[in-house]
Amino acid sequence: MLTFSRPSRRRFLAGTAALAGAAGLGLATGRAPAYGRPLAAPAVPGTFPDVELDLVAAERPTALPAFAGKELPLWTFTPDTWLPVVRMPFGARLVTTIRNALPRPEEHASIHWHGIRVPNDQDGVPYLVQPPVFPGDGFRYSFVPPDTGTFFFHTHCNTAEHIGRGLVGILIVEGDATEPYDADEVVLVRDWRVDVEAGVFLPFTTNRGAGRAGTYGPLRTANGAVNPEMALPAVADCRLRIINFDPTRPIDLGIEGADAAIVAIDGVAVVPFPLDRWIMAPAMRIDVVVRSPADGAVARLVDYRPDDPLAIATLRGAGEPRRTGAFDPAPLRASALPPPDLVAAGTRTITFAAAGEGDAVPPDDPAFGLLGPLCLSFNDFWTIDARSWPGDGHASNPPPLAELTRGRSYRWLLRNTTQHLHPIHIHGHTFAVLGSDKRTLPPHHADTVLLLADETVEVAFVADNPGRWMLHCHIAEHQETGMMAYFTVT
Numbered sequence: 001m002l003t004f005s006r007p008s009r010r011r012f013l014a015g016t017a018a019l020a021g022a023a024g025l026g027l028a029t030g031r032a033p034a035y036g037r038p039l040a041a042p043a044v045p046g047t048f049p050d051v052e053l054d055l056v057a058a059e060r061p062t063a064l065p066a067f068a069g070k071e072l073p074l075w076t077f078t079p080d081t082w083l084p085v086v087r088m089p090f091g092a093r094l095v096t097t098i099r100n101a102l103p104r105p106e107e108h109a110s111i112h113w114h115g116i117r118v119p120n121d122q123d124g125v126p127y128l129v130q131p132p133v134f135p136g137d138g139f140r141y142s143f144v145p146p147d148t149g150t151f152f153f154h155t156h157c158n159t160a161e162h163i164g165r166g167l168v169g170i171l172i173v174e175g176d177a178t179e180p181y182d183a184d185e186v187v188l189v190r191d192w193r194v195d196v197e198a199g200v201f202l203p204f205t206t207n208r209g210a211g212r213a214g215t216y217g218p219l220r221t222a223n224g225a226v227n228p229e230m231a232l233p234a235v236a237d238c239r240l241r242i243i244n245f246d247p248t249r250p251i252d253l254g255i256e257g258a259d260a261a262i263v264a265i266d267g268v269a270v271v272p273f274p275l276d277r278w279i280m281a282p283a284m285r286i287d288v289v290v291r292s293p294a295d296g297a298v299a300r301l302v303d304y305r306p307d308d309p310l311a312i313a314t315l316r317g318a319g320e321p322r323r324t325g326a327f328d329p330a331p332l333r334a335s336a337l338p339p340p341d342l343v344a345a346g347t348r349t350i351t352f353a354a355a356g357e358g359d360a361v362p363p364d365d366p367a368f369g370l371l372g373p374l375c376l377s378f379n380d381f382w383t384i385d386a387r388s389w390p391g392d393g394h395a396s397n398p399p400p401l402a403e404l405t406r407g408r409s410y411r412w413l414l415r416n417t418t419q420h421l422h423p424i425h426i427h428g429h430t431f432a433v434l435g436s437d438k439r440t441l442p443p444h445h446a447d448t449v450l451l452l453a454d455e456t457v458e459v460a461f462v463a464d465n466p467g468r469w470m471l472h473c474h475i476a477e478h479q480e481t482g483m484m485a486y487f488t489v490t
């Protein structure tokens with residue numbers, strides 16, 4: 001059995017001095033980067049032919065490597081692979097047709113382009129911005145992604161089951177590299193709610209899980225395999241696009257046996273800093289540059305969150321060394337996100353809480369059918385500003401959480417009063433993360449901001465994208481049991 005040392009948490013804890021020195025609202029920000037090179041100028045979109053993407057959401061029995069030879073009824077977007085990875089040049093238009101061939105009547109499926117600042121009618125949230133796409137029907141999306149980076153797409157209803165059955169694709173908008181890396185790989189980390197012996201899915205959601213941290217899967221994988229070995233060129237600077245696409249489980253990611261730097265968070269470039277440990281809750285991404293091991297040697301991506309740290313994937317070097325000299329990862333191109341005006345910004349605290357007094361503690365009975373085919377949830381365990389999303393999925397929209405003025409900046413204090421963590425995802429915009437009252441965070445942007453237990457994180461953004469936009473927890477069971485809201489920009 002593998003054992004791992006535990007790197008220090010020092011880098012992530014906000015000490016008294018850091019808090020005392022922080023500006024503004026007294027939140028801790030900033031961390032000195034360990035590598036010298038600054039971000040390059042933003043990428044300039046080029047002129048390219050349209051990128052055509054044809055998706056058919058359907059049930060396709062699939063024997064992933066992790067399933068020990070058993071086929072399970074995955075739901076996927078393409079017949080070729082359970083995990084389509086679309087790479088497109090910056091400036092091209094993505095034209096997607098989706099046909100819904102899911103096997104259950106009323107199981108609708110539109111596509112949300114997570115992290116991409118699309119026009120509102122392309123955002124894929126059923127009822128809020130487009131009609132639901134029922135089995136037998138289709139829909140066409142057409143937009144030019146305005147940013148480079150690592151994104152993904154998925155449906156936006158009954159997501160605990162849709163994600164649980166595998167329905168996801170990766171979208172990479174290229175053009176952010178300043179010099180070529182020696183490799184560029186996707187590492188999608190997730191559980192499966194699978195009984196491997198029996199070759200069956202376990203219930204995708206339970207009341208007990210939905211009212212607490214969520215229902216974890218017992219089968220932990222990267223790219224569909226348990227601790228897969230990934231071959232990388234030896235002694236090379238390799239880009240890994242690491243995506244947590246679990247419905248529920250956060251990981252505390254680190255690396256053993258190699259130098260590695262975080263170069264982007266949620267697709268947005270950051271000045272490279274060492275990957276020590278980085279907590280990634282569902283939907284969060286980091287782009288990492290790792291100096292791969294020598295020929296035949298290995299390094300490991302590790303989740304330090306369990307009591308016994310777990311190897312997520314093994315990186316094996318192969319061939320002649322590609323690099324010499326000290327590790328100094330090439331930075332990416334800076335984002336062109338609009339900088340919020342922090343002085344003129346409208347400010348507000350938004351509170352994420354459990355419904356009722358104290359923590360949400362539902363009955364312990366197993367809950368098959370907690371969610372119905374219309375993304376119905378019959379339980380309200382969680383609230384945003386004291387209000388649960390109504391218990392009928394997206395079908396009847398409550399009043400908006402906030403009505404924002406187009407072009408204005410906003411500073412939000414996202415306050416978690418619960419003992420569980422919540423990754424809060426914003427649609428149509430990207431947050432500048434200003435600081436936390438619990439941790440020292442590097443300056444960065446994110447479309448999915450992690451709130452630890454009892455943590456408050458300050459974010460800011462320019463409300464420059466008109467429409468109706470979701471703000472919700474990306475733990476699928478929390479989203480579906482109340483922790484979901486929307487705001488308007490007009």
Ligand SMILES: [Cu+2]
Nearest residue numbers: 422473475478
């Ligand atoms: Cu949550």
